[in-house]
Amino acid sequence: MGFEQNIRRVEPYVAGEQPEDKDIVKLNTNECPYPPSPALIRRAEQLSMQQLRLYPDMNAGKLVDALAAYYQVRPSQVFAGVGSDDVLSLSFMTFFHSDRPVLFPDVTYSFYDVWAQLHGIPYELCPLDENFCIRREDYLRPNGGIIFPNPNAPTGILESVDTIEEIVRKNQDSVVIIDEAYIDFGGESALPLVDRYENLLIVQTFSKSRALAGLRIGFAIGSEKLIGYLKDVKFSFNSYTLNLPSIELGAAAVADDAYFRETVNKIIRTRERTGAELAQLGFSLTDSRANFLFVSHESVPAAELFAALRQNRIYVRHWNRPRIDNHLRITVGTDEQMERLLAFLKNYLKNRKGV
Amino acid sequence: MGFEQNIRRVEPYVAGEQPEDKDIVKLNTNECPYPPSPALIRRAEQLSMQQLRLYPDMNAGKLVDALAAYYQVRPSQVFAGVGSDDVLSLSFMTFFHSDRPVLFPDVTYSFYDVWAQLHGIPYELCPLDENFCIRREDYLRPNGGIIFPNPNAPTGILESVDTIEEIVRKNQDSVVIIDEAYIDFGGESALPLVDRYENLLIVQTFSKSRALAGLRIGFAIGSEKLIGYLKDVKFSFNSYTLNLPSIELGAAAVADDAYFRETVNKIIRTRERTGAELAQLGFSLTDSRANFLFVSHESVPAAELFAALRQNRIYVRHWNRPRIDNHLRITVGTDEQMERLLAFLKNYLKNRKGV
Numbered sequence: 001m002g003f004e005q006n007i008r009r010v011e012p013y014v015a016g017e018q019p020e021d022k023d024i025v026k027l028n029t030n031e032c033p034y035p036p037s038p039a040l041i042r043r044a045e046q047l048s049m050q051q052l053r054l055y056p057d058m059n060a061g062k063l064v065d066a067l068a069a070y071y072q073v074r075p076s077q078v079f080a081g082v083g084s085d086d087v088l089s090l091s092f093m094t095f096f097h098s099d100r101p102v103l104f105p106d107v108t109y110s111f112y113d114v115w116a117q118l119h120g121i122p123y124e125l126c127p128l129d130e131n132f133c134i135r136r137e138d139y140l141r142p143n144g145g146i147i148f149p150n151p152n153a154p155t156g157i158l159e160s161v162d163t164i165e166e167i168v169r170k171n172q173d174s175v176v177i178i179d180e181a182y183i184d185f186g187g188e189s190a191l192p193l194v195d196r197y198e199n200l201l202i203v204q205t206f207s208k209s210r211a212l213a214g215l216r217i218g219f220a221i222g223s224e225k226l227i228g229y230l231k232d233v234k235f236s237f238n239s240y241t242l243n244l245p246s247i248e249l250g251a252a253a254v255a256d257d258a259y260f261r262e263t264v265n266k267i268i269r270t271r272e273r274t275g276a277e278l279a280q281l282g283f284s285l286t287d288s289r290a291n292f293l294f295v296s297h298e299s300v301p302a303a304e305l306f307a308a309l310r311q312n313r314i315y316v317r318h319w320n321r322p323r324i325d326n327h328l329r330i331t332v333g334t335d336e337q338m339e340r341l342l343a344f345l346k347n348y349l350k351n352r353k354g355v
Numbered sequence: 356m357g358f359e360q361n362i363r364r365v366e367p368y369v370a371g372e373q374p375e376d377k378d379i380v381k382l383n384t385n386e387c388p389y390p391p392s393p394a395l396i397r398r399a400e401q402l403s404m405q406q407l408r409l410y411p412d413m414n415a416g417k418l419v420d421a422l423a424a425y426y427q428v429r430p431s432q433v434f435a436g437v438g439s440d441d442v443l444s445l446s447f448m449t450f451f452h453s454d455r456p457v458l459f460p461d462v463t464y465s466f467y468d469v470w471a472q473l474h475g476i477p478y479e480l481c482p483l484d485e486n487f488c489i490r491r492e493d494y495l496r497p498n499g500g501i502i503f504p505n506p507n508a509p510t511g512i513l514e515s516v517d518t519i520e521e522i523v524r525k526n527q528d529s530v531v532i533i534d535e536a537y538i539d540f541g542g543e544s545a546l547p548l549v550d551r552y553e554n555l556l557i558v559q560t561f562s563k564s565r566a567l568a569g570l571r572i573g574f575a576i577g578s579e580k581l582i583g584y585l586k587d588v589k590f591s592f593n594s595y596t597l598n599l600p601s602i603e604l605g606a607a608a609v610a611d612d613a614y615f616r617e618t619v620n621k622i623i624r625t626r627e628r629t630g631a632e633l634a635q636l637g638f639s640l641t642d643s644r645a646n647f648l649f650v651s652h653e654s655v656p657a658a659e660l661f662a663a664l665r666q667n668r669i670y671v672r673h674w675n676r677p678r679i680d681n682h683l684r685i686t687v688g689t690d691e692q693m694e695r696l697l698a699f700l701k702n703y704l705k706n707r708k709g710v
Contacts, residue, residue, distance in 0.1 A: 003530050003554040006499055007584050008452040010591040018410060035405045049399050049604075050390040052569035055373060055562070082437060085593045097363040114592050120475075144361055175358050199358040207410070214407035214599040229362050236365040237469050238440045244569040245600040249404075 027331040028315040032211035037259040043252035056244045066251040076224045084205035084218030094233040095175035096121045098144030109153045139167045149179040154329040156288025164190045168197045177201045182290035184209035198223040217250045271332040293330045302326045382686040383670040387566035392614040398607035411599045421606040431579045439560035439573030449588040450530035451476045453499030464508045494522045504534040509684040511643025519545045523552045532556045537645035539564035553578040572605045626687045648685045657681045
C-alpha cells in the first residue's frame with residue numbers, strides 16, 4: 001500500500017485570487033483600499049532587527065496591552081493570534097469540546113464547517129430566513145456552542161446587540177462566539193457584554209478596518225476565564241506564533257485612532273454611494289454594514305456578471321453554493337475603483353439589453 | 356454545570372523563561388547570540404509597509420524560491436510555516452493519520468507527544484540506549500510514522516545519514532520525519548536523500564542558525580508528493596499565516612550565505628572551547644553537534660547547579676524528567692557569555708568542595 005495510506009486527504013480550499021497585476025481592480029478579498037496608519041510606518045522605521053535573534057514575547061504583551069487600553073478591558077481579557085482564522089480555529093478547539101452540535105448559520109463564513117470537521121466537532125446549520133437574517137429561536141435549543149459573524153459574511157447583514165444578548169443569556173451552558181471581523185464598518189459591537197457574560201467571546205481582525213491583512217493579526221476579547229482557557233490550549237502545543245513585527249507594528253496601529261476612524265468613514269461613505277448607484281442599475285442589495293456589498297441583479301445572472309467583470313480585470317467574489325449562487329460579493333474599494341466598476345456595469349447592462 | 360463543561364482542559368506548557376533584563380546571561384532557549392544577517396537589515400529598511408494592506412502570498416513564494424535555490428530542490432518540494440513547531444504540528448496532522456503508533460525516542464523534543472495527543476495519534480516511545488543513541492532496530496517494526504530530531508534534543512547527539520537512510524528505506528509504508536532544527540551546527544543533513552525516498556520529510560528552522568527566532572519561520576523539504584499533501588491540509592483550514600515581513604526578510608536572510616556560515620562557525624568554535632573547559636571542571640558531556648551543550652557534573656546535582664546559576668543571573672535549562680534530571684542544557688552564547696558561565700562554575704565548585 002505504501003506510505004500514502006497514512007496520509008490525511010482533504011479538499012483543498014480555493015481562496016480569492018491574489019493577482020500580481022497592479023492594474024486589476026481587486027474587489028475580491030475584502031482588503032482595505034487604503035494603506036496602514038502612518039504611525040505604523042514610522043514605527044517600522046525604528047524597529048530594531050537585531051532583536052529578531054530572540055524569540056518574541058509569547059504573550060504578545062505590547063499588542064495585548066494596546067488592545068486592552070483601546071477597548072477598555074484588562075490585558076487578561078485579550079488573546080492575540082495569527083489572523084482571526086488562527087484565533088477562531090483555536091477557539092473551536094478550546095470551547096466547542098462537546099458531543100452536542102455547535103450551531104451556526106447555513107450562509108456564513110466558509111471556514112466554520114472546516115474547523116468543526118478538523119477538530120471532530122459535531123455541528124448543525126441553522127438556516128437564515130428569507131431575508132438572510134438569523135432566526136434567534138434556532139439558537140435557543142441544547143447545543144455544544146454557538147458561532148456567527150456579525151455583520152454576517154458574505155451578506156453584510158447586522159444583528160442587533162439585543163439579539164446577541166438574548167442568545168448569550170439563554171445559553172449559559174455554552175460558549176457563544178461572535179465573529180466581528182467587519183464590525184468597525186458601522187455596526188454596534190457586542191464587546192460591552194463581555195463584562196456581564198462569562199460565556200461570550202468576541203473575535204476581531206486587523207485585516208479589514210486596520211488595513212493590515214499582510215501582518216496577520218486577529219484577537220479575541222472575553223472573560224478572564226475564557227481567555228485563560230484559550231491561552232492554555234494555545235501554549236500547550238505552539239508557544240510562539242505572532243512574530244516581532246506583528247506585535248510591534250500592530251500595537252502602533254492600534255494607538256492611531258484618528259487614522260483608523262478616518263479610513264473606516266471613507267469606506268462607509270463609498271459603500272453607501274456605490275450601493276445607491278448599483279440599485280439604480282437594477283441590483284438588489286442587502287443592508288450591508290461591512291466593507292463589501294452583497295448584490296443580485298434583477299435579470300442578469302451573477303455567474304455571468306462575475307465572468308464579464310473578470311474579463312474586464314475587475315475581480316469580485318462569486319460562490320456556486322445554494323441560496324447565494326445568484327449573488328456577488330463586492331469589496332468596497334476607493335471611489336476611483338468603484339467608478340470603474342460602475343462604469344463597466346452600466347455599459348455592460350445597456351449593451352446586453354440591447355442585444 | 357455551565358459552559359465550562361464544553362471546554363478543553365490541557366496542561367499548560369512551561370517554556371524557557373524570556374527575561375526582560377538585558378544583564379541576564381540567557382543560555383536557556385537555544386537562540387543565536389549574534390544578530391541576523393546585515394542583508395536582512397538592509398532589506399528591512401526598504402520594505403514597503405503600504406503593501407501590508409493586502410493579504411500576503413499564501414504560498415510564501417519568495418521565501419520558498421530562496422530556500423529551493425539554496426538547497427537545490429524544486430520550489431514544489433518546499434513548504435514554509437510559522438516556525439518549525441507549526442510545520443511539525445501540520446506534519447503530524449497530515450502524515451501520521453494512522454491507527455498504528457508513531458515512533459519517536461523517549462528522550463527527545465518535548466512537543467512530539469503533545470502533538471500526537473492533540474491530533475489523536477497513537478504513539479510509542481523508543482528508549483535511547485545508555486549513551487542516548489537511537490537503537491535503529493526499534494524503528495524497524497510496523498508503525499504509523501517515525502520522527503526524531505537529528506541532532507537529537509536536548510542531547511545534541513548526531514545520528515549518521517547511513518542510519519537515517521536505513522530507517523527511511525526499511526519504512527516505505529510510513530512517512531519518516533527528520534527534525535533538523537540543529538543540523539547547521541556541524542551535522543550532515545539527510546536532505547540529499549529526499550530525491551531518492553518519497554517518504555522522507557526534512558524539517559528545519561530559522562530560529563537557531565539563522566538568528567531569526569523573532570520572525571517565526573520553519574520549513575519542510577521533501578518529495579513533491581509529500582509537500583503537496585502538506586499544503587492541501589494547511590490551506591484547507593488556514594490559508595494565510597506567514598506574514599509579509601517573514602516572507603521578505605526570510606528570503607533576504609537565506610541569500611546571505613557568507614554571513615550564515617561565519618555565524619555558525621563562530622558558535623561551533625565557542626561550543627568546542629566551552630566543552631573542553633567544562634570537562635576540566637568535572638562535567639561529562641555528550642558529543643553535541645547542536646548550539647547547546649548537554650552536561651552532567653560528576654558530583655554536584657544538576658538541580659543545584661541550575662538554581663545557583665539562576666541566582667547568579669545565568670539562565671540555563673533543566674528538566675525534572677526521567678533519565679535527564681541530572682543534566683543541564685546550556686545554549687552556546689558568545690565567548691564573553693561562556694566566560695561568565697565558566698568563571699561562576701569554577702568559583703562555585705571550588706567553594707562547594709571546600710565547605
